[in-house]
Amino acid sequence: xxxxxxxxxxxxxxxxxxxxxxxxxxxxxxxxxxxxxxxxxxxxxxxxxxxxxxxxxxxxxxxxxxxxxxxxxxxxxxxxxxxxxxxxxxxxxxxxxxxxxxxxxxxxxxxxxxxxxxxxxxxxxxxxxxxxxxxxxxxxxxxxxxxxxxxxxxxxxxxxxxxxxxxxxxxxxxxxxxxxxxxxxxxxxxxxxxxxxxxxxxxxxxxxxxxxxxxxxxxxxxxxxxxxxxxxxxxxxxxxxxxxxxxxxxxxxxxxxxxxxxxxxxxxxxxxxxxxxxxxxxxxxxxxxxxxxxxxxxxxxxxxxxxxxxxxxxxxxxxxxxxxxxxxxxxxxxxxxxxxxxxxxxxxxxxxxxxxxxxxxxxxxxxxxxxxxxxxxxxxxxxxxxxxxxxxxxxxxxxxxxxxxxxxxxxxxxxxxxxxxxxxxxxxxxxxxxxxxxxxxxxxxxxxxxxxxxxxxxxxxxxxxxxxxxxxxxxxxxxxxxxxxxxxxxxxxxxxxxxxxxxxxxxxxxxxxxxxxxxxxxxxxxxxxxxxxxxxxxxxxxxxxxxxxxxxxxxxxxxxxxxxxxxxxxxxxxxxxxxxxxxxxxxxxxxxxxxxxxxxxxxxxxxxxxxxxxxxxxxxxxxxxxxxxxxxxxxxxxxxxxxxxxxxxxxxxxxxxxxxxxxxxxxxxxxxxxxxxxxxxxxxxxxxxxxxxxxxxxxxxxxxxxxxxxxxxxxxxxxxxxxxxxxxxxxxxxxxxxxxxxxxxxxxxxxxxxxxxxxxxxxxxxxxxxxxxxxxxxxxxxxxxxxxxxxxxxxxxxxxxxxxxxxx
Numbered sequence: 001x002x003x004x005x006x007x008x009x010x011x012x013x014x015x016x017x018x019x020x021x022x023x024x025x026x027x028x029x030x031x032x033x034x035x036x037x038x039x040x041x042x043x044x045x046x047x048x049x050x051x052x053x054x055x056x057x058x059x060x061x062x063x064x065x066x067x068x069x070x071x072x073x074x075x076x077x078x079x080x081x082x083x084x085x086x087x088x089x090x091x092x093x094x095x096x097x098x099x100x101x102x103x104x105x106x107x108x109x110x111x112x113x114x115x116x117x118x119x120x121x122x123x124x125x126x127x128x129x130x131x132x133x134x135x136x137x138x139x140x141x142x143x144x145x146x147x148x149x150x151x152x153x154x155x156x157x158x159x160x161x162x163x164x165x166x167x168x169x170x171x172x173x174x175x176x177x178x179x180x181x182x183x184x185x186x187x188x189x190x191x192x193x194x195x196x197x198x199x200x201x202x203x204x205x206x207x208x209x210x211x212x213x214x215x216x217x218x219x220x221x222x223x224x225x226x227x228x229x230x231x232x233x234x235x236x237x238x239x240x241x242x243x244x245x246x247x248x249x250x251x252x253x254x255x256x257x258x259x260x261x262x263x264x265x266x267x268x269x270x271x272x273x274x275x276x277x278x279x280x281x282x283x284x285x286x287x288x289x290x291x292x293x294x295x296x297x298x299x300x301x302x303x304x305x306x307x308x309x310x311x312x313x314x315x316x317x318x319x320x321x322x323x324x325x326x327x328x329x330x331x332x333x334x335x336x337x338x339x340x341x342x343x344x345x346x347x348x349x350x351x352x353x354x355x356x357x358x359x360x361x362x363x364x365x366x367x368x369x370x371x372x373x374x375x376x377x378x379x380x381x382x383x384x385x386x387x388x389x390x391x392x393x394x395x396x397x398x399x400x401x402x403x404x405x406x407x408x409x410x411x412x413x414x415x416x417x418x419x420x421x422x423x424x425x426x427x428x429x430x431x432x433x434x435x436x437x438x439x440x441x442x443x444x445x446x447x448x449x450x451x452x453x454x455x456x457x458x459x460x461x462x463x464x465x466x467x468x469x470x471x472x473x474x475x476x477x478x479x480x481x482x483x484x485x486x487x488x489x490x491x492x493x494x495x496x497x498x499x500x501x502x503x504x505x506x507x508x509x510x511x512x513x514x515x516x517x518x519x520x521x522x523x524x525x526x527x528x529x530x531x532x533x534x535x536x537x538x539x540x541x542x543x544x545x546x547x548x549x550x551x552x553x554x555x556x557x558x559x560x561x562x563x564x565x566x567x568x569x570x571x572x573x574x575x576x577x578x579x580x581x582x583x584x585x586x587x588x589x590x591x592x593x594x595x596x597x598x599x600x601x602x603x604x605x606x607x608x609x610x611x612x613x614x615x616x617x618x619x620x621x622x623x624x625x626x627x628x629x630x631x632x633x634x635x636x637x638x639x640x641x642x643x644x645x646x647x648x649x650x651x652x653x654x655x656x657x658x659x660x661x662x663x664x665x666x667x668x669x670x671x672x673x674x675x676x677x678x679x680x681x682x683x684x685x686x687x688x689x690x691x692x693x694x695x696x697x698x699x700x701x702x703x704x705x706x707x708x709x710x711x712x713x714x715x716x717x718x719x720x721x722x723x724x725x726x727x728x729x730x731x732x733x734x735x736x737x738x739x740x741x742x743x744x745x746x747x748x749x750x751x752x753x754x755x756x757x758x759x760x761x762x763x764x765x766x767x768x769x770x771x772x773x774x775x776x777x778x779x780x781x782x783x784x785x786x787x788x789x790x791x792x793x794x795x796x797x798x799x800x801x802x803x804x805x806x807x808x
Contacts, residue, residue, distance in 0.1 A: 049102050721758055
């Protein structure tokens, strides 16, 4: 905050508002740039800087910007079932915000995992509103305690990406209240986020950015929210309706639907000037909370760098501890630190996916591949590494150290901007292999852009050379000359979040020069170079994998999704792993003495070979320390004690909610309150919500509930670790109502770390907000009627049942 206390600040704000004319007031209600808000020196308002970043701060540049700490993705962090972990994330991100001089982190994402097809689920915590709300609350509290604002998003019902700019999500009122509003209600009530972000979609016919019922009546009215409501980027398409509907800030800027149009609407009597003043009041209160009003914010310093040893160790433990052991037959895991040879197999072992695609992508200082992590932990002499089948349809950008600037010899590439006559406007070394082309950037005025680099090779090799990004290209390298056109990927942000790419496999020598020229008439986009070893054919890869497996004591097969499936802007069409990965696993399992599968994916996948393998570790998107974290989990150095946050179907189409494709623009949430595990009654998924084996074995006994008028306040249970390793248990408490039409729901949980042979008494607080139901006719909440409590290790492993009645 500023030097003003809460009592003085309203006076200061009102004085500032009174000093501005209408046009200047309105100007402050639209961003000044893509990720900044305008300053107004006349009232002491300084610039406010924002950054995308649920799991890392990207900064203002979409590609090629400053290196940042890359955390494990949201689902992997959520699998800890630990609010303290969310608070640690807030601490790390606050440090990153100081390093980037950023005031606002655009997160957390607290939409629910309605359908496992959702392309952006990796950014959101879980399918359960209570778990999501509690974790988001810890995240927000931690960041804001350190003076960094958050923006809880996306308000409301942005659970899928298909037609996300226009889709109308049709949801009954009770479901809206009990599921989709609940995590936002928890965050607003318990953590008071300084901003909330309105979504792209419509909700029951009304755009979220102008939804007066949700913003004015519920958020600002019922919940007494005093923070700022901003739009998602380019989400606002109206002037009067959005201003009157409760939106306070349009992003980005400086252009937008407000500006002169909003001034005219006020002058025409369509929007009251008092409404403008209220929006500005909230904006200035927001700016005061981050130290940008009045006056300049105090300088901040980061306590650690993204690749410092303490940060790396912390990230490694956060990633490994959230990983989930799905299957562990005959105690195959943890692996022994000494023993026979181990084969590490699969494309994801080399090309380990550390993060999802879209606006949340950042540039980490490094990504430790799983093959490197296991080789480092076990010794290169014990580990053989074999490539796998192809998993991508589009090649990715070259690693920066795979190429060098032809002029300076530094890692990265040279980017040259020319005018229409071919004269050089600017030429720069870029220590990355992708750059953004935006109107207000340094490449914005170019007629053509050239990317050039030399290959870094130890010896001549068959190499995949190519380009990324929409547009017309001329690509040259020794033995290669191609003219091609790459078309923008369909859907929103196709040129930025999912750049098209193409590569060509040719023999190349060390120092071979690549040149790629594109005309600068293809709009906002990311462009880059492709340079990587040419992969084997799938048949060759499978033959090599089985040969390696035959000669090893353990085969570790690494499979998963890529940013083509887990990304902003597009939903999945299947949960099947891409390419011939299933065939690869089966082929290895058929010949290996023992087979361990590591799944490098954030969200459910089909695993039809589950009965053929000895162990499965769900590794998520582990962030920059991915390989070291997987090694720590497999070897038991860090227990992978995670519990699933999404129910896993056994086949495409299973589950209460599947479809993400609107019909005539409308996506109907026909399952109502039966989202995720709540809607699986009478059917068995592959793995239930809450499932996770860890490395412990447990006995539950002596459970009791503390309740009042049939509402559980807490549940207490004794758990004994009857295994031979210290382990962390997550005791989960569910309410199963007597009314069969009422879905089961998680009402509380608690974790305990227990040594072998010891017993711990675990008390799980139970939240009253999930023990109620909304009455749409009376527009009020009523207590949930008689229910019984299930004390469980996950819904597939219920240990104890307790009655819960009015007499409790």
